[in-house]
Amino acid sequence: MSTFASMKMYDVIRHLESIAPPALQEGYDNAGLITGDSGWTCTGVLCTLDATEEVILEAINTGCNLVVAHHPIVFGGLKKINGKNYVEKTVITAIKNDIAIYAIHTNLDHVLDGVNGRMSDRLGLERRRILSPKEGTLKKLFTFVPVAQAEQVRNAIFKAGAGQIGRYSECSFGVEGTGTFKGEAGTNPFVGQPGTRHEEKELKLEIVFPAWLQSAVVQALVTAHPYEEVAYDVVSLANAHPGQGAGMIGELPEPMGEMEFLGFLKEQFDLKVIRHTALNGRPVKKIALCGGAGSFLVSKALQAGADIYITGDMKYHEFFDANGEMIIADIGHFESEQYTTDLLVDVLREKFTTFAVLKSGVPTNPVNYYI
Incomplete structure (x- = not known):
């Protein structure tokens, strides 16, 4: 195990990539080290869902020079870096202050104990398996x-x-x-x-x-x-690899009524609102879910016989795809992935017990609700 004195960025990166290999990320993704040098000595790790400029400033103030984020701050190429938008401002602040940003995105979505595994933990799901195994x-x-x-x-x-x-x-x-x-x-x-x-x-x-x-x-x-x-x-x-892929499906220990389950879901994910399709009067037992934007897995959830499919970012017409055969529940992108930060903190603290691993206190959800 690495000690505080000898800790390098690559120590942290290697451990994260042993859990969620970069090869599992989607082609459109940009997971990996976005700013900084893997050979730098690491003074502390700050975990977050989004690496915004406010999070970078928090890292500076807490003495952490490595920010581990779920979402990459840079998805496509930057043609200019002059601070005109939040992405450029974040990158400029990180580079000026020697802050490394590491993103662990769809590769963490695609492992059993990743984003969807943590969602399943919140609901106490049993007999879990990957919803759409990766080929x-x-x-x-x-x-x-x-x-x-x-x-x-x-x-x-x-x-x-x-x-x-x-x-x-x-x-x-x-x-x-x-x-x-x-x-x-x-x-x-x-x-x-x-x-x-x-x-x-x-x-x-x-x-x-x-x-x-x-x-x-x-x-x-x-x-x-x-x-x-x-x-x-x-x-x-x-x-297809049974332990790697998109989404997850599992079962509740005991069936719940539909309204009872929606109340349980709201409580476990601290939700202000749930957008969902019509209820069908059947008990809820088999749960399919996908953190983030998961409309692409609706057909997989139907094929698997899910009673409800939980995800975020569903569009209006996509709700019709439930065909009255299951409930679709859109709980929000941030809300579905919010416990990923805790997951990152847990896996790093378990490995690096003598090193500072902090959870960001900056709220990064860009969506607000008027209730």
């Missing part, structure tokens, strides 16, 4: 290792991050067979003699892993394997 992110490693050394090789591959399927870890499959090889001149085979074909009882190992870990997984295999030349195959899988 194209899984690969499988096939390799062949002497039976006696199989366990050490398997453990090394697991340690590199392979073998995770949902909430199960160290998943693999092995079958014994006979491998053959003949070392040519100049070789030093682990078993057998150069110039003679050798037969060896081997275990064929199959282990899945996230695509972005390929380099680390292969390196772990080669380092732990006893052979001079390691035989292995890496193939891309069509399977």
